[in-house]
Amino acid sequence: MNWWRRLIHRRRLDHELEKELRFHLDQHSSDLITRGHAPGEARRLAALALGGPAQVDESCRDARGTRWLDDFAVDLRHALRTFRRHPGFSAVVLATLALGIGATTVMFAVVNGVLLSPLPYPDPGRLVTLSEQTDWSTQYGNRWSFSYPNYLDNRGNSALTLAAWRTASGTLSEPGDAEYVDGREVSANLMPALGAQLRLGRIFSDAEDAPGGAPVAIISDELWQRHFGRDPAALGQRVVFDGRPRTVVGIVTPGFLLAGRADIFLPLGQNPDPRLRNRGAHGLQVWARLRPGVTLAAAQSELTVIGSRLAAQYPDSNRGRTFVVEPLRPNVGGVRSTLWLLFGAVNLVLLIACANVASLLLARAISRDRELAMRAALGAGRGRLMRQCLTESAMLGVAGGTLGVVLAAVGLRPFVAFWPGVLPRVNQVQLDPQVLVFALAASLVSGTLFGLAPALRSSTRNLEARLRLGPRTLGGSARRLHGGFVVAEIALAVVLLVAAGMLGRTLMRLATVDTGVDTSSVLAARVALSPAAMTTPDRMRAAWRDVLARAGQVPGVQAAAVVDTVPMRSGNNQLGYATGAAIPPPDRQPLALATTVTPGYFTVMGLHLREGRFITDEDRAGSRPVVVIDEVFARQAFGESRAVGKQLWIPQAQREPFEVVGVVNHVRHWGLASDDQARVRAQFYYSFDQLPDMLVRRWSQLMSIVVRTAVPPLSIVEPLRHELRKAATDQVLYEVRTLEGLASGTVADQRFLLVVFGVFSALALVLASIGMYGVLAYLTNQRLPEFGVRMALGATGFDVVGLVLRQSVGMLVLGTALGTAAAFGAARLLQRLVEGVQAMEPSTLAAVTGVLMAAGLLATVVPALRAARVDAINTLRDG
Amino acid sequence: MLEKSELPQGTLDLLILTIAALGPVHGYAIATRLQQVSRDVVQVAQGSLYPALHRLENRGLLTAEWDRTDTGREAKFYSLTRKGRSVLESETASWQRLTRAIGLILKLSEGDAI
Numbered sequence: 001m002n003w004w005r006r007l008i009h010r011r012r013l014d015h016e017l018e019k020e021l022r023f024h025l026d027q028h029s030s031d032l033i034t035r036g037h038a039p040g041e042a043r044r045l046a047a048l049a050l051g052g053p054a055q056v057d058e059s060c061r062d063a064r065g066t067r068w069l070d071d072f073a074v075d076l077r078h079a080l081r082t083f084r085r086h087p088g089f090s091a092v093v094l095a096t097l098a099l100g101i102g103a104t105t106v107m108f109a110v111v112n113g114v115l116l117s118p119l120p121y122p123d124p125g126r127l128v129t130l131s132e133q134t135d136w137s138t139q140y141g142n143r144w145s146f147s148y149p150n151y152l153d154n155r156g157n158s159a160l161t162l163a164a165w166r167t168a169s170g171t172l173s174e175p176g177d178a179e180y181v182d183g184r185e186v187s188a189n190l191m192p193a194l195g196a197q198l199r200l201g202r203i204f205s206d207a208e209d210a211p212g213g214a215p216v217a218i219i220s221d222e223l224w225q226r227h228f229g230r231d232p233a234a235l236g237q238r239v240v241f242d243g244r245p246r247t248v249v250g251i252v253t254p255g256f257l258l259a260g261r262a263d264i265f266l267p268l269g270q271n272p273d274p275r276l277r278n279r280g281a282h283g284l285q286v287w288a289r290l291r292p293g294v295t296l297a298a299a300q301s302e303l304t305v306i307g308s309r310l311a312a313q314y315p316d317s318n319r320g321r322t323f324v325v326e327p328l329r330p331n332v333g334g335v336r337s338t339l340w341l342l343f344g345a346v347n348l349v350l351l352i353a354c355a356n357v358a359s360l361l362l363a364r365a366i367s368r369d370r371e372l373a374m375r376a377a378l379g380a381g382r383g384r385l386m387r388q389c390l391t392e393s394a395m396l397g398v399a400g401g402t403l404g405v406v407l408a409a410v411g412l413r414p415f416v417a418f419w420p421g422v423l424p425r426v427n428q429v430q431l432d433p434q435v436l437v438f439a440l441a442a443s444l445v446s447g448t449l450f451g452l453a454p455a456l457r458s459s460t461r462n463l464e465a466r467l468r469l470g471p472r473t474l475g476g477s478a479r480r481l482h483g484g485f486v487v488a489e490i491a492l493a494v495v496l497l498v499a500a501g502m503l504g505r506t507l508m509r510l511a512t513v514d515t516g517v518d519t520s521s522v523l524a525a526r527v528a529l530s531p532a533a534m535t536t537p538d539r540m541r542a543a544w545r546d547v548l549a550r551a552g553q554v555p556g557v558q559a560a561a562v563v564d565t566v567p568m569r570s571g572n573n574q575l576g577y578a579t580g581a582a583i584p585p586p587d588r589q590p591l592a593l594a595t596t597v598t599p600g601y602f603t604v605m606g607l608h609l610r611e612g613r614f615i616t617d618e619d620r621a622g623s624r625p626v627v628v629i630d631e632v633f634a635r636q637a638f639g640e641s642r643a644v645g646k647q648l649w650i651p652q653a654q655r656e657p658f659e660v661v662g663v664v665n666h667v668r669h670w671g672l673a674s675d676d677q678a679r680v681r682a683q684f685y686y687s688f689d690q691l692p693d694m695l696v697r698r699w700s701q702l703m704s705i706v707v708r709t710a711v712p713p714l715s716i717v718e719p720l721r722h723e724l725r726k727a728a729t730d731q732v733l734y735e736v737r738t739l740e741g742l743a744s745g746t747v748a749d750q751r752f753l754l755v756v757f758g759v760f761s762a763l764a765l766v767l768a769s770i771g772m773y774g775v776l777a778y779l780t781n782q783r784l785p786e787f788g789v790r791m792a793l794g795a796t797g798f799d800v801v802g803l804v805l806r807q808s809v810g811m812l813v814l815g816t817a818l819g820t821a822a823a824f825g826a827a828r829l830l831q832r833l834v835e836g837v838q839a840m841e842p843s844t845l846a847a848v849t850g851v852l853m854a855a856g857l858l859a860t861v862v863p864a865l866r867a868a869r870v871d872a873i874n875t876l877r878d879g
Numbered sequence: 880m881l882e883k884s885e886l887p888q889g890t891l892d893l894l895i896l897t898i899a900a901l902g903p904v905h906g907y908a909i910a911t912r913l914q915q916v917s918r919d920v921v922q923v924a925q926g927s928l929y930p931a932l933h934r935l936e937n938r939g940l941l942t943a944e945w946d947r948t949d950t951g952r953e954a955k956f957y958s959l960t961r962k963g964r965s966v967l968e969s970e971t972a973s974w975q976r977l978t979r980a981i982g983l984i985l986k987l988s989e990g991d992a993i
Contacts, residue, residue, distance in 0.1 A: 016945075016955065017929075017933075019953070019955075020906060020929070020954070020955045021929065023905070023906075023907065023952060023953070023954050023955075024906055024907045024910075024925075024929075026952075027907040027952075028907060031911075049925050050925045050926055051924065051925060051926025052926070055926060056926045056929060056930070059926070059927070059929075059930040060929050060930050060933050062930065063930045063931075063933040063934040063937060064933065064937065
């Protein structure tokens, strides 16, 4: 019988044991009777020979090996009884733990979902990503996305199944209302390579993934819902994407992601885009699946061979260029550091909670000294007593953890919704089994952490002294242990408070920073021209003039302009420039942010002219090309000399030099927090009308409209949308933002962190204060007899208060000192991870210390006053 | 009257296995047989017999069955398992090696000491 069956059948085993022993006694006594003993005497002798029935029973049960479980059940019952007897104590402990573990679980769920969970495709470990690599570097490094011909030539790789895709967003104008949707152009084998299934229909055929292929599309589940009401007859129907009719052949499963959500998928190979025939034109993502049994190294060596062959064959585009393979990982952008930062912070809170509970339990353990000593005297072993204490704290831990998981389940969605902007992979964030295992582990670990000190104490020897003295005296070691917990709590709280203080100061500073534009009452939105207008450069220019004219007619609009990059919105165009006709090679040219504008931009943004003039209607195609630069550019390029009238070469824009006609103020393009540290800050503006013909199409896909309004900017969105539709029903407005929103969005991370750290540090402060109060109240109570003696010997209440205060100030000073040392490290980390945070100022530290001291002294007041009112005679008599 | 000896540590299991090797036997019979065979030299505390029996049963060296005795009473009969038999053989061998060695040492100190 194995032990768990012995456990299940232990009643039957108990019964059999009793029967077996009875048989033994009966048999022995009847033998004794045959040898001439009297029956009564025989029974007595038999029982004597066997030994005490209880001991035999017990040792037989011990032999079964299930003993510890019985003990465990007893301990559990005992713990439950103890907690029920002290409901207040239990409630404080449980609430503390539930908060600590709940917050930690929420953060872990986010970390797990966003950073740790694998890609949402089958067997994600076999997926890899490929990139081109050059033996020289640009400002962006030496990794490049693929060109289409290079992708095609790598498909022969025997180790990999290659697939390619790129983003292709555009206007979906039929069926239903026109909208701008995110799309992807994909190779035919992308979905099979990823292992993605379709919900309905089929994937693209190889013929469709080649020039001249039939115009087809696969749509998302969401688009199917929005435009077809989930009608299965959508297969074979027509959609019009970017002016081109296509037949729907498939619908992907709900939640299918390809670097974020996309609504429409098109065959890549059939796109007539000349860039797809150009080996030097990059922009393609190439993913692959390792064939069965193949290693990454094997795939890499084959790529290297193909790379050197292509380099020899096409030296113009491929010299010094090879291909590299890496495991495919989810792209989460800059969220990683923020998440780990928060996870670290929440663990500090949990540690404080543990220290708090530990000191409470320790206080109780000391008052239970006599009970524990009594148990030891009655024969409980050292291990047994420790086990009992640990069972109690593990039970508290698990109960607190269960409450914590409930809190986490309630709080997870609101927390994620509170996240600034879009949390990548947010749909992976959930309370899945991994998170629950984490919560359980956190509960048990914290249970052990806070249970260890009382448990170790429980096993101390010197029984006799403890029985005699009882709980009334407290050795120096216990006092130091208690103080240690409080000091740790204070130190941890200092770290969190300093972090919150630094973030608060950062936001206060950023709130007063001038963005360089007048952000009030400005609306910025992208415009997708009607695909019908995207023909010749003149036609497109005319369409943009029409957009401006229509925007000007909307009531409430004061000024309007079109522009390619909007300040503080993502997206920028960095171009190299030269101040002389001898133009250095591209990697030596200084960079500046180029902005293509129409003349109204100056008024819409509220720029300030420092010198010369802004771009006007006179700066047309054919007239002398001009630029307006900002102060940073002027200083960087021309120093103290006058910038207006100087010439500027910008090779990527055109061959002829530009003439500088004006200087305006600097605009914080990179946002409130980041602009100071940005690498490229110099700015220049040039006229959209002077844009070379060859760039007009590309620019027309990017342009936005900005308008200054006399009314609340969001109120003109619908009229503007309506007005633009009048030109063409498939001319749509999207990504509508106010400039104020964009500006505040650039510090959303800092604001979010401040709120979270604020909550954490408030929690830490409250917990530390409670812990300090608890410990001081307890220590003071223990010292009452001592105080009684002191007062009997002539000490005043004042002296006694001083004694208590000295104790608390000592802990506060030590805790703050340790915390400050740790805070310097944390501050450096914060500075590195969060943009705009400056080094810790002494005033922040002073404020934090002040707050902590105040809270700590407040926690001391009650115990101190209690000590001062001690009645010498009574305490002496009781002691 | 003979002087009674304490059983050396760990030998009780070996003795129980030896007796059980002769056929199914209940606890009381083991106790009496131990006493008879050792001519009352070996004193087995009956209280430690049953825990030992249960331990051996849990280790799978003994197996137990309820059966009737000659007098018709129900009793728990222990018999040796295959595993028990092999353990018994190896333990017996090592015990004999040990006693022989100890005997030699004792003889050496008695007679051949210089």
